[in-house]
Amino acid sequence: MSGSPPPEDKKKxxxxxxxxxxxxxxxxxxxxxxxxxxxxxxxxxxxxxxxxDLDVKIGxxxxxxxxxxxxxxxxxxxxxHMQP
Amino acid sequence: xxxxxxxxxxxxxELTSQGELPHAIRVDDSTWTLSPTNAGxxxxxxxxxxxxxxxxxxxxxxxxxxDTSKIQPENSKLGDLDGETRxxxxxxxxxxxxxxxxxxxxxxxxxxxxxEKFKAQHPEMDFSNVKME
Numbered sequence: 721m722s723g724s725p726p727p728e729d730k731k732k733x734x735x736x737x738x739x740x741x742x743x744x745x746x747x748x749x750x751x752x753x754x755x756x757x758x759x760x761x762x763x764x765x766x767x768x769x770x771x772x773d774l775d776v777k778i779g780x781x782x783x784x785x786x787x788x789x790x791x792x793x794x795x796x797x798x799x800x801h802m803q804p
Numbered sequence: 805x806x807x808x809x810x811x812x813x814x815x816x817x818e819l820t821s822q823g824e825l826p827h828a829i830r831v832d833d834s835t836w837t838l839s840p841t842n843a844g845x846x847x848x849x850x851x852x853x854x855x856x857x858x859x860x861x862x863x864x865x866x867x868x869x870x871d872t873s874k875i876q877p878e879n880s881k882l883g884d885l886d887g888e889t890r891x892x893x894x895x896x897x898x899x900x901x902x903x904x905x906x907x908x909x910x911x912x913x914x915x916x917x918x919x920e921k922f923k924a925q926h927p928e929m930d931f932s933n934v935k936m937e
Binding site for chain 2: 737738741744745748750752754756757758759760761762763764765766767769770771774776778779780781782783785793794796
C-alpha cells in the first residue's frame with residue numbers, strides 16, 4: 721500500500737487534529753472567534769470588577785488586557801522583550 | 805552581581821504571554837466592553853482587522869495556531885444587504901435555480917414574454933421558424 725492514506729485514516733487524522741486544536745484553544749485564558757472582517761475576544765471575570773479596575777489597551781499591533789495589579793490575560797504590548 | 809534584579813525580570817517574562825498581534829488592526833474601529841453574564845462578567849474585546857480578507861490563525865503570535873483552511877464562514881443573510889445588492893443577488897440565485905432545472909433564466913424569460921406579446925400583436929406573421937438563443 722502506497723500513495724494517499726485510505727479515507728478512514730484521513731478522517732481519523734482530521735478528527736485528531738481538530739481535538740488537539742480544540743484542547744489547545746480551550747487552555748488559553750481567553751476565548752476568541754472571528755469573521756473575515758473582525759475578531760472578538762471574550763474573557764470571563766468575577767462580577768465584583770468594574771471597568772475602572774481593568775487595564776485594556778488596544779494598539780495597531782499590540783493588545784493588553786488585565787485586571788489592574790494582576791497577571792494580564794493578554795499582554796503583547798512590547799515588541800522587544802527583556803532577556804534575563 | 806545583582807541576582808535579585810535578574811530574578812524580577814524572570815518573573816515578569818513568565819507572567820506575560822510574549823509575542824505580538826499576528827496582523828494589524830484598525831484601532832479606531834476596535835472597542836472593548838464589560839458585560840454581566842450568568843457566571844460573572846465578560847470582558848469583550850472587538851478588533852477590526854486592517855486586512856478584512858484574511859483569517860487569523862491566532863490572536864497572539866505565541867499562542868497555538870488554528871487551521872484556518874477549516875474555517876467555514878457563515879453565509880451572509882440576504883437581509884444584511886442593501887436593496888440594490890439584494891435584488892442582484894436574488895436574481896442571480898433565481899437564475900441559478902432555473903438553469904439547474906433546465907428552465908429559462910429571468911433574462912431569457914423576458915425575451916420569451918416579449919416574443920409572445922409580439923406574436924399576439926401580429927397574428928398574420930409566421931413564427932414557426934423562430935429560434936431563441
